[in-house]
Amino acid sequence: MAERDLLLSIDNGTQSLKALIFDAGGNLIAREQVLFTPYFSAHPGWAEQDPTVFWNALCNACRKIFNARGIERSRIAGVSLTTQRGTVVNVDRHGRPLRPAILWLDQRKCHGMPPLGGLWGLFFKATGLAGTLAYIQSETEANWIARNQPRVWAQTHKFLLLSGYLNFRLTGEYVDSVGSQVGYLPFDYKRLRWARSWDWKWRCVPVDPDQLPQLTAPGQVLGTVSRRAARETGIPEGLPVIAAAADKACEVIGSGSLDPSVGCLSYGTTATINVTHRRYIEPIPLLPAYPSAVPGNHTVEVQVFRGFWMVNWFKEEFGFPEQQAAEKTGVAAENLFDDLIKDVPPGSMGLMLQPFWTPGIRTPGPEAKGAIIGFGDVHTRAHVYRSILEGLAYALREGKERIERRSRTPITGLRVSGGGSQSDLALQLTADVFGLPTVRPHLYETSGLGAAIDTAVGLGLHPDFETAVKAMTRPGDRFEPDPSTHRLYNALYHEVYKRMYRRLKPLYKKIRAITGYPEEPPS
Incomplete structure (x- = not known):
């Protein structure tokens, strides 16, 4: 019987989905990529996609990596998923999408939402954050759907992020990772769980608790690959599905950073700077630190929305x-x-x-x-x-x-990932602007590698995240200012x-x- 020594990561981005196979040393053994049209726009500023496009890409990429690359399925120890953030899917009682997914790029607004009343309303007025709250309400996809497509919302059994939808297709269960919860949802970013019943977030969105998936911490088992998913993807039935995190969070640990002194730049569609912290720190008031790919940790982030x-x-x-x-x-x-x-x-x-x-x-x-x-x-x-x-x-x-x-906490060094990180000129320029040594990780696929780190720890191939990150990541090219x-x-x-x-x-x-x-x- 073959040793189960390989890790399958699925990385669902904005323009493509990749199936990646790593070993426990962080080496990329095989890679398959399936491109798709990022979105369609029924109206200016909208960005939507049929959720089955993502699932079909996942199936095609996995079948190709096993068939074309000759990977023995029996060697795969587990699978994990990392996806683009903030893309939402409404499904009915049978798990079927009720409408196209609204992508994170979508710019529609739901203005005119009533302001919060009572003590919460007074709090936001007193702190000067009423405008920020109104902005959040207008950006919330669930508000737009409930107001403009009430029949769709009335039929919505579960309101899922893309990660939750794909985890459902893989396991047959409505489960998702704590590390993937980045969006306009009633999530308590400080305590890393669904918000408590009295929290103001429940009053800003029309979502009920039973419309949300069960959450599991990164590195824990979400479920197992169902018979149907195995038939469609080629992934072995019963294989454990390990909770990972959203793409940016996975990039941070895939770049080798577990320390708040190391800033992780992502030169992707949205450019970001992130650090990992045990403490919950809002870089901008009312805008949260997001969940890390490491349980109990937060990724403190500032975005340049259009970035690269x-x-x-x-x-x-x-x-x-x-x-x-x-x-x-x-x-x-x-x-x-x-x-x-x-x-x-x-x-x-x-x-x-x-x-x-x-x-x-x-x-x-x-x-x-x-x-x-x-x-x-x-x-x-x-x-x-x-x-x-x-x-x-x-x-x-x-x-x-x-x-x-x-x-x-001073940031004394940088790691850079994402498409823009492949330019030597861009990295030297970064080192010169920041005045800090800037390192390109040894592997371009840092998001998929971060998911594989979650899988390796979850399956006991490494005893903890510190050991796993040390074993599976290493610096590549270094640029001095x-x-x-x-x-x-x-x-x-x-x-x-x-x-x-x-x-x-x-x-x-x-x-x-x-x-x-x-x-x-x-x-």
């Missing part, structure tokens, strides 16, 4: 030559942009970019827009591209400083970048008042 999506924006709007070259060479257009900017000096000759292409809740405010200042006749599209990378690094450095102030370049960036950051939003904010408000974009939330 801006690279794709640049490609579509200004990158036609690279797109043409990519078609001829078979190299991704994004990989050619490093050559485009190799001769652009640090600081982009004074071109400064504020990467608020999509407004935030409190940081920046909902009126925020992107801005580029400092243009001269010397500037080209190459300078614009470098200023995008620099602007994202400035914004994440600002997030780092916010986390340090709130946690009172150049002192003179850091001095340049430091001056631009403090004397220009950090002043831009405050100076431009009144103009952003005027633009919104005149044009109506972005839409102003209720007061």
